[in-house]
Amino acid sequence: MGRTRVAISLSLPPEMAKEYERLTRETKKSKSELFREMFRVYRDYLEEREYESLLRYGERKAEQKRISEEDIEHLVHEARSA
Numbered sequence: 608m609g610r611t612r613v614a615i616s617l618s619l620p621p622e623m624a625k626e627y628e629r630l631t632r633e634t635k636k637s638k639s640e641l642f643r644e645m646f647r648v649y650r651d652y653l654e655e656r657e658y659e660s661l662l663r664y665g666e667r668k669a670e671q672k673r674i675s676e677e678d679i680e681h682l683v684h685e686a687r688s689a
């Protein structure tokens with residue numbers, strides 16, 4: 608059976624390393640647990656930024672084509688009914 612974890616190493620500036628150690632103590636999490644949580648939060652943050660960017664793009668395109676939110680809801684309803 609394959610490994611369920613892969614060890615990685617990383618380097619941090621001394622002050623950041625101290626802060627990381629402090630966070631592990633305060634949260635009562637291992638370094639690995641804290642890193643995994645931080646990674647998930649950052650990944651979610653990036654996904655949210657991408658979603659917001661796409662939303663703004665859609666809003667600009669709808670405005671350029673003079674399509675209202677009501678028009679969009681109607682089009683979505685039609686497409687789902689088909």
